[in-house]
Amino acid sequence: KLEEDLNEKHKKGKITLANENKEKLKALQKKIHPIIEQAIAKERASIELKAKQEYNSLLEGCEDKKKRLVQEYETEIERIGECRKREKQRHEQEMTEMKLEYEAKYDTMRNHYQVQIDCLLSQKQIDIESRKEIEKKELEQHKTMWEKQKGIC
Numbered sequence: 001k002l003e004e005d006l007n008e009k010h011k012k013g014k015i016t017l018a019n020e021n022k023e024k025l026k027a028l029q030k031k032i033h034p035i036i037e038q039a040i041a042k043e044r045a046s047i048e049l050k051a052k053q054e055y056n057s058l059l060e061g062c063e064d065k066k067k068r069l070v071q072e073y074e075t076e077i078e079r080i081g082e083c084r085k086r087e088k089q090r091h092e093q094e095m096t097e098m099k100l101e102y103e104a105k106y107d108t109m110r111n112h113y114q115v116q117i118d119c120l121l122s123q124k125q126i127d128i129e130s131r132k133e134i135e136k137k138e139l140e141q142h143k144t145m146w147e148k149q150k151g152i153c
Contacts, residue, residue, distance in 0.1 A: 003124065010113050017109055021102045028098065036087060043080055050076070 054069045 003120070007117075010117065013113065014106075014110065017106060021106065025095075025098065025102070029095075032091060032094075036091065039087075040084070043083070047076060047080065 051073060054073060057065065058069060
């Protein structure tokens with residue numbers, strides 16, 4: 001019964017820890033995604049504003065200015081693409097680090113519980129062996145007494 005209780009507590013502890021880790025990960029993702037989306041939206045709004053201004057200048061201006069502005073616009077698009085790529089890589093790195101951290105914590109807890117279980121099982125085995133020895137001695141005593149009584153009769 002003690003062993004079953006221990007196993008049940010161990011299972012519940014693992015499940016609880018896993019659920020807590022999942023919840024923490026979900027919460028962190030919920031916090032990060034709006035920040036990223038907000039930064040992208042601001043950047044997009046800024047680019048759209050610049051693009052509109054550049055478009056109006058192109059309508060007014062000369063071919064050289066038009067070529068220069070198109071080049072600036074393309075450079076800005078590349079920069080934003082690189083920025084997004086770096087942000088995505090940074091986010092993935094953070095998620096990987098967080099996953100590794102949670103896995104390490106999980107392994108530590110699992111090992112801790114395994115040591116406790118092993119200790120309890122070892123103690124249980126010692127108790128069982130002690131009981132067997134005691135029962136063996138008692139059986140020998142009864143057998144000896146029975147043989148003595150048998151000899152008397």
